[in-house]
Amino acid sequence: MSIRTNKMKAVGVLMKQLRASRRKFHERGRDESFDGQLEKLLLVLNNIKDVFVEVKKNEEKLLDTLAEVYDHLHRLESKKLHQDMHSICESIRDSAHNLLPKLVFYNKGGKISHSSEELVQPHQKENLVENLRKLRRLSIRIGSEALIRDEEFESLGSLLALKHLKISWGVSDPRYAEIPMNLPLHLRKLHFECFPGKRLIKCLPRSDKWPCELNISGGKLESLSVNMTRNWTVEILRLKYLKQLNVDINNLKVWFPALKYVEIKQISNHSYIEHQWNL
Numbered sequence: 001m002s003i004r005t006n007k008m009k010a011v012g013v014l015m016k017q018l019r020a021s022r023r024k025f026h027e028r029g030r031d032e033s034f035d036g037q038l039e040k041l042l043l044v045l046n047n048i049k050d051v052f053v054e055v056k057k058n059e060e061k062l063l064d065t066l067a068e069v070y071d072h073l074h075r076l077e078s079k080k081l082h083q084d085m086h087s088i089c090e091s092i093r094d095s096a097h098n099l100l101p102k103l104v105f106y107n108k109g110g111k112i113s114h115s116s117e118e119l120v121q122p123h124q125k126e127n128l129v130e131n132l133r134k135l136r137r138l139s140i141r142i143g144s145e146a147l148i149r150d151e152e153f154e155s156l157g158s159l160l161a162l163k164h165l166k167i168s169w170g171v172s173d174p175r176y177a178e179i180p181m182n183l184p185l186h187l188r189k190l191h192f193e194c195f196p197g198k199r200l201i202k203c204l205p206r207s208d209k210w211p212c213e214l215n216i217s218g219g220k221l222e223s224l225s226v227n228m229t230r231n232w233t234v235e236i237l238r239l240k241y242l243k244q245l246n247v248d249i250n251n252l253k254v255w256f257p258a259l260k261y262v263e264i265k266q267i268s269n270h271s272y273i274e275h276q277w278n279l
Helices: 007-028 032-047 051-074 078-097 122-133 153-158 249-255
Strands: 137-142 164-169 189-195 213-219 236-242 261-267 270-276
Touching (some): 007 032, 051 078
Parallel strands (some): 137 164, 164 189, 189 213, 236 261
Antiparallel strands (some): 261 270
C-alpha cells in the first residue's frame, strides 16, 4: 500500500515498513548508533499514529457545530442564539483551533510538552514549567501507551491561571478512567472526551470547587451519579454522543444543585433536549 492511498493508515504503513527494513538492516550487521536513530523515528511515529483520525474527528465536530448554528439562524431562533451566543462562539473557536497545523507530543507518562521529555534540555525545563503555569487553556490526550503515575493529575491544581481544561482518551481500557485529579481554583470549563469508564466517580476532582461548565462527549459513560455529601458547583452541563447513558433531568438537578442549563444530544434515552432552570 502506498502512503498516499489511505491517509488514515499512512503512519501505520510507514511504521510497518520501518520495522521490516530494520530487520533487514540487522541481518546485514547491527549498527547500534544507526539502530538508535531508527528507534527514535519509531517513537516519533508512534506519538502521531492517530493524528489523521483526530483531524477527521475534529473536522466532524466543527461541521456539527456550524450545522447547529445554521439551523438556529434558519429557524430564526433568536432566544436560543441570544442565550447561547457565548458558548456557540467558544465552541466554534475551540473546534477551529483543534484543526490548526500544530502537533503536541506526549511522553509515556502522560505529561505534556512541546516535544518528548527526552528532547527537553535540563536548562529548558524550568521555563517549560513556568509557561505551563501561565496557561489559560490546556488539552491533554491520554494515549494507549500512557503510564499514569500516582498523583500525576493532582498537580493540575497548581496551574492557577488555567480557565479551560480538556482531557481526551484515545484508549478504551476502563483502567484509564480511574485518575484522581485536583482542579485549578479558577477553572471555568472542564471537558471530558471519549471517557472510557462507566462512572465518573473515580475520576472526579477531589476538591469541592468545580468549574461552572462541565462537558462530556463520547465514551462509555453509563452513570452520572456523584457523591451527594459534596457541594457541586456546576451550572452548565453538556452531554453528547453517549450511547450508553440514560439521564433523568430531575436527577441532574439533585446531583448538581447549582445547575442552570443542560444540553443533551444523542444519548441512550434522548436524541436532543435542552432545559433551563429559572433560579
